[in-house]
Amino acid sequence: xxxxxxxxxxxxxxxxxxxxxxxxxxxxxxxxxxxxxxxxxxxxxxxxxxxxxxxxxxxxxxxxxxxxxxxxxxxxxxxxxxxxxxxxxxxxxxxxxxxxxxxxxxxxxxxxxxxxxxxxxxxxxxxxxxxxxxxxxxxxxxxxxxxxxxxxxxxxxxxxxxxxxxxxxxxxxxxxxxxxxxxxxxxxxxxxxxxxxxxxxxxxxxxxxxxxxxxxxxxxxxxxxxxxxxxxxxxxxxxxxxxxxxxxxxxxxxxxxxxxxxxxxxxxxxxxxxxxxxxxxxxxxxxxxxxxxxxxxxxxxxxxxxxxxxxxxxxxxxxxxxxxxxxxxxxxxxxxxxxxxxxxxxxxxxxxxxxxxxxxxxxxxxxxxxxxxxxxxxxxxxxxxxxxxxxxxxxxxxxxxxxxxxxxxxxxxxxxxxxxxxxxxxxxxxxxxxxxxxxxxxxxxx
Amino acid sequence: xxxxxxxxxxxxxxxxxxxxxxxxxxxxxxxxxxxxxxxxxxxxxxxxxxxxxxxxxxxxxxxxxxxxxxxxxxxxxxxxxxxxxxxxxxxxxxxxxxxxxxxxxxxxxxxxxxxxxxxxxxxxxxxxxxxxxxxxxxxxxxxxxxxxxxxxxxxxxxxxxxxxxxxxxxxxxxxxxxxxxxxxxxxxxxxxxxxxxxxxxxxxxxxxxxxxxxxxxxxxxxxxxxxxxxxxxxxxxxxxxxxxxxxxxxxxxxxxxxxxxxxxxxxxxxxxxxxxxxxxxxxxxxxxxxxxxxxxxxxxxxxxxxxxxxxxxxxxxxxxxxxxxxxxxxxxxxxxxxxxxxxxxxxxxxxxxxxxxxxxxxxxxxxxxxxxxxxxxxxxxxxxxxxxxxxxxxxxxxxxxxxxxxxxxxxxxxxxxxxxxxxxxxxxxxxxxxxxxxxxxxxxxx
Numbered sequence: 001x002x003x004x005x006x007x008x009x010x011x012x013x014x015x016x017x018x019x020x021x022x023x024x025x026x027x028x029x030x031x032x033x034x035x036x037x038x039x040x041x042x043x044x045x046x047x048x049x050x051x052x053x054x055x056x057x058x059x060x061x062x063x064x065x066x067x068x069x070x071x072x073x074x075x076x077x078x079x080x081x082x083x084x085x086x087x088x089x090x091x092x093x094x095x096x097x098x099x100x101x102x103x104x105x106x107x108x109x110x111x112x113x114x115x116x117x118x119x120x121x122x123x124x125x126x127x128x129x130x131x132x133x134x135x136x137x138x139x140x141x142x143x144x145x146x147x148x149x150x151x152x153x154x155x156x157x158x159x160x161x162x163x164x165x166x167x168x169x170x171x172x173x174x175x176x177x178x179x180x181x182x183x184x185x186x187x188x189x190x191x192x193x194x195x196x197x198x199x200x201x202x203x204x205x206x207x208x209x210x211x212x213x214x215x216x217x218x219x220x221x222x223x224x225x226x227x228x229x230x231x232x233x234x235x236x237x238x239x240x241x242x243x244x245x246x247x248x249x250x251x252x253x254x255x256x257x258x259x260x261x262x263x264x265x266x267x268x269x270x271x272x273x274x275x276x277x278x279x280x281x282x283x284x285x286x287x288x289x290x291x292x293x294x295x296x297x298x299x300x301x302x303x304x305x306x307x308x309x310x311x312x313x314x315x316x317x318x319x320x321x322x323x324x325x326x327x328x329x330x331x332x333x334x335x336x337x338x339x340x341x342x343x344x345x346x347x348x349x350x351x352x353x354x355x356x357x358x359x360x361x362x363x364x365x366x367x368x369x370x371x372x373x374x375x376x377x378x379x380x381x382x383x384x385x386x387x388x389x390x391x392x393x394x395x396x397x398x399x400x401x402x403x404x405x406x407x408x409x410x411x412x413x414x415x416x417x418x419x420x421x422x423x424x425x426x427x428x429x430x431x432x433x434x435x436x437x438x439x440x441x442x443x444x445x446x
Numbered sequence: 447x448x449x450x451x452x453x454x455x456x457x458x459x460x461x462x463x464x465x466x467x468x469x470x471x472x473x474x475x476x477x478x479x480x481x482x483x484x485x486x487x488x489x490x491x492x493x494x495x496x497x498x499x500x501x502x503x504x505x506x507x508x509x510x511x512x513x514x515x516x517x518x519x520x521x522x523x524x525x526x527x528x529x530x531x532x533x534x535x536x537x538x539x540x541x542x543x544x545x546x547x548x549x550x551x552x553x554x555x556x557x558x559x560x561x562x563x564x565x566x567x568x569x570x571x572x573x574x575x576x577x578x579x580x581x582x583x584x585x586x587x588x589x590x591x592x593x594x595x596x597x598x599x600x601x602x603x604x605x606x607x608x609x610x611x612x613x614x615x616x617x618x619x620x621x622x623x624x625x626x627x628x629x630x631x632x633x634x635x636x637x638x639x640x641x642x643x644x645x646x647x648x649x650x651x652x653x654x655x656x657x658x659x660x661x662x663x664x665x666x667x668x669x670x671x672x673x674x675x676x677x678x679x680x681x682x683x684x685x686x687x688x689x690x691x692x693x694x695x696x697x698x699x700x701x702x703x704x705x706x707x708x709x710x711x712x713x714x715x716x717x718x719x720x721x722x723x724x725x726x727x728x729x730x731x732x733x734x735x736x737x738x739x740x741x742x743x744x745x746x747x748x749x750x751x752x753x754x755x756x757x758x759x760x761x762x763x764x765x766x767x768x769x770x771x772x773x774x775x776x777x778x779x780x781x782x783x784x785x786x787x788x789x790x791x792x793x794x795x796x797x798x799x800x801x802x803x804x805x806x807x808x809x810x811x812x813x814x815x816x817x818x819x820x821x822x823x824x825x826x827x828x829x830x831x832x833x834x835x836x837x838x839x840x841x842x843x844x845x846x847x848x849x850x851x852x853x854x855x856x857x858x859x860x861x862x863x864x865x866x867x868x869x870x871x872x873x874x875x876x877x878x879x880x881x882x883x884x885x886x887x888x889x890x891x892x
Contacts, residue, residue, distance in 0.1 A: 101682065101781035124688070146631045157629055159638075160606065175868045181777040182809045183603055184846035185592045185642045186853060187865045187892060188873055192605075192638035196631045213688045236547065242570070242659040331627040335547035363628045400630035407632060419633045422621045426879060427634055433875035446633060 069141030075408025109140025521854025555586025
């Protein structure tokens, strides 16, 4: 330890600070290829007071702090910068309260998303937001990125479930935002401002989240199509018919091939796309709306449903077997989903890049995954060129650069295209109010 | 006109500026008793450019601007201050776009809330937020206050339907926030920040709002109870059973009496409370859960349902017949609704004040209406004393001062009790970023 980290360790209970580079490097990256800087140290916070002490120390010494959950992010938001302290919230795992009557829970940021969902299910409730990584991601990381997920098409994103927050500010002061009630309009929406701010405005040390009634029996449909356009048309038809799916997922041929190569799911040569839809009640209407499908399977048991959805949950890992992945996250109005997918296919062909696409299709949220050689430190030029085209196509179609992953480091150079110079100036002004020394996750998100 | 207002008129098309005090005074107040200041003039904006010109002029001359919709607010948020210009958005009534495919609409702030809902219904959709005043309130006012309403128990408040905004800033610059997509996390949540900021951060000139599938046939139940506690217990039971009501309204004896005195609804002497619940599908389960009721009516036709709900929609007007009203708006966790109502009854008794209460009970949002003499300019001391007790009781019960009406002028002196000094400082910092000259609705909301 040097003088700085010794002072930090002295301000905290024993064992909270790590400085061995072999260890700290493992806290320096998220799930992207982005090359991290080298942290001074890592704080393994166990209590709010640990976070307060860390931020006071960081303010005093002007040391950058990079807050971190499970490191499952896909935008470089938790990537360490040189000379920073990584502040891990992963050990703050208490569910402080779970009230079935009020349908709320008060949780610490290190709680694993699926663990909260399971705790709620014991009372007939659920925690709705379910990013694909929900078995390993934390609530704190979900809040920092305003994570989406498969069920969000029906229940909304993380912000829609966040009622109030306990936040440690850059200078170590503690702020409570929001409320425990379903509604509330006292003061500006600071809760909504922290959610999705990627650790740049404060460190969330607890959240009051909304739970919802767990749905009854679910019907699940998987349909294979010989054209992506037919699959996209079925998405529109299912939404327009008012089926209110709680999951409506699309996978392209490249994704299905990667899964088939790994798990042998019996993929037909003519299949270009698969749709997986889930809704409460009967599957018959959704199956009928997939009339153009070459094959339709309807689950008649929860086990069959889990199997159909399991295929979707394999998608990302299957792609990681092909090489390194740049996972993108554009979101467009649902009506232009076919145009968005066409634009992705054209960018792939034009630049000779392998792009495998899955979509939370009911939301218009498309994840084109750009696969590149494992030996490279960074995506090659043609991948960035194809990604640039995809981003611009999304914006031209009235969409956004990022539906649920966040801006992090990866999308910063495109952010201005979407939000414009006036928003950029306001972002900097807000940042200055919350973090005048610019020590909270500097260089990310805005 | 004086030199100032002449310069304003010159910057705008003909006929946009009113300065006759007899006319401008009618734009100076909202629906509260709060005594307004005297405006310099009123701008009747018809376009975004009118708003831009007004804000540029106001910045140049440092004139306070009080934005205004229909003036149906209940917190003094649109009350004029001396020497201000009232900026009415009521003439900006275009629905610029309504896309059934994408389930969104782009609307100007002067659109009447119910008109947007009706336009959506033509496509099988609805605009969900429905403040009690929705036949006369505007979308702009709803956004400024983050208005709730009867259906919010199922569909959320105005912020939950706001996807993106066009905003004119204090200096006349135009900002576009948010998106047209269901999800999006590019940059800080400026949309959420403007919603509920009561005109203190910018002037909303258009909003992209989410529409939802209109529900199918609705079942409506009205139940009368001989005790408020039994009625509150039925609320909890209906929510816990997963009936997912889209309306769950409670009225106390005083409210029912006022309605009966006016419209003769045949109120029984023993009735202490009435519950009106509405959900998609069957009413039988909800009726069963009102087992403790002295009388239960189930609607079998839409006309009958409209009649049951009509009773609820009369509540506020019925109370206005009794005298001047201070309408309050506390919100508590649903499980402590009985305690909240008891606290209101105790405050009424202790201070000898007539309080008539309705509640969006499914949300825990309680509106105690303090009735006082029509001859008074302000509520008498005992009304404020009782209101103070009610506010403190709400906070003690884990609730908020305002579920949906906003802070305005009326609740400013209590706001600090709820949000604390750290939030107050951050509020001022944010205000300073957006409105450094403090000309936008000064003195309100924060």
